[in-house]
Amino acid sequence: MTHDxxxxxxxxSDIEKLRQENGSNALPPPPVxxxxxxxxAVVNDKTIWILSAAAAISVGISVIRGENVFEGVGILLAVCIAVGVGFASEFRSSRAFQALLAESDRMKIKVVRDGKFHVILADELVVGDLVLMETGDKVPADGAVVKTVELSFDTSTIT
Structure with missing residues (x-):
């Protein structure tokens, strides 16, 4: 390590004071x-409402005419399947997003404190920390680049 x-x-000794002044490097989690x-949210889709209305109208007309209600029931069955698939998909993606957020909170980073390297969790980072970044590391917070050798960023994940 350089003596600069x-x-x-x-x-x-400054870490806790900086954390008190500036807060944690963790984003508040979105509500679950x-x-x-x-x-x-899935049921409140316009298409679901239109198809449900069509099913009700079809069943109503079929009952008035004394015919079978297969068309209306078929539409209603399609609505139930669409709601079920939409719910399952949204539920799984919501849980996967929560797991991804929890994983990002456990990201370990390398910092220099007291002239020595330390590995800490990203949410333990404070304003003024000197972060050592290497190939493949994710940027844990906003910061200024002090020294670099062949620096490049892949910003595709933020667009």
Missing amino acids: PLFHGLNS RRWYQILG
Whole structure:
């Protein structure tokens, strides 16, 4: 490690004070969508409402005419299948998103504190920390580049 004071990093004694002043490097988690909220969002689709109305009208007309109600029931069955598939898909993606957020909170990063390398969790990072980035590392927070060799970023995940 170089003896340049710039690369000494923060002093351990300053970490808690900086965390108190600036807060944690963690984003507040978005509210967890409950199953009934997901189901409500799927059912509240215009197409579902239109198909449900068509099923009701078809059943009503069939009953008035004394005919079989297969068409209306078929439409209603298709609506139920669409709601079920939509709910299952949304529910799985919601849970996968929550797991992805939890994983990003456990990301480990390398910092320099008291002139020594330390590995910490990304949410333990504080303003002023000196972060060592290597090939393949994810950027844990906003920051300024102090020194670089062949620096490049893949920004495809943020677009």
